[in-house]
Amino acid sequence: MFSAKAIGFQALGLALAMSLGLAFQAQAADVKAGQLKAGMCVTCHGAYGYSTMPNAPHLAGQPAIYIEEQLKQYRSGKRVNAVMAVMAKPLTDAEIENLAAWYASIPIEVGKPN
Ligand code: HEC
Numbered sequence: 001m002f003s004a005k006a007i008g009f010q011a012l013g014l015a016l017a018m019s020l021g022l023a024f025q026a027q028a029a030d031v032k033a034g035q036l037k038a039g040m041c042v043t044c045h046g047a048y049g050y051s052t053m054p055n056a057p058h059l060a061g062q063p064a065i066y067i068e069e070q071l072k073q074y075r076s077g078k079r080v081n082a083v084m085a086v087m088a089k090p091l092t093d094a095e096i097e098n099l100a101a102w103y104a105s106i107p108i109e110v111g112k113p114n
Pocket residue numbers: 037038040041042043044045055056057058059067068070071080081083084087088099
């Protein structure tokens with residue numbers, strides 16, 4: 001049983017959600033650009049974010065928000081690592097968002113331990 005008023009609010013909510021959705025889409029990160037930029041990360045983090053160096057973490061499938069935050073922290077010096085500081089310093093916010101979107105887009109599968 002919905003009153004006309006409740007339905008009105010629902011419609012408003014839907015319209016708001018849709019316009020927010022569009023706003024997010026308009027500035028959606030560019031996965032392809034991220035993949036291109038990730039060329040400079042391949043040596044350590046692997047071609048698809050599966051690291052080839054034992055001390056470099058895998059990035060495939062990590063949530064974009066996490067990768068983005070770590071890169072910004074390396075860039076600002078809040079998270080300290082000599083190598084990653086050098087890598088993150090020249091990155092713009094947009095490049096970081098694209099890199100994060102690229103690594104987040106790579107599907108990963110987890111198996112049962114042996
Ligand atoms: C020379 C090797 C090397 C290169 C090149 C490199 N990284 Fe890293 N990366 C590392 C290492 C080592 C760590 C772990 C650092 C630490 O202990 O904080 C790391 C950590 C990270 C993390 C944190 C992951 C986590 O689980 O917290 C992110 C995100 C990351 N790198 C992204 C990148 C991106 C994006 C690039 C390319 C622009 C890049 N890295 C290039 C070696 C590298």
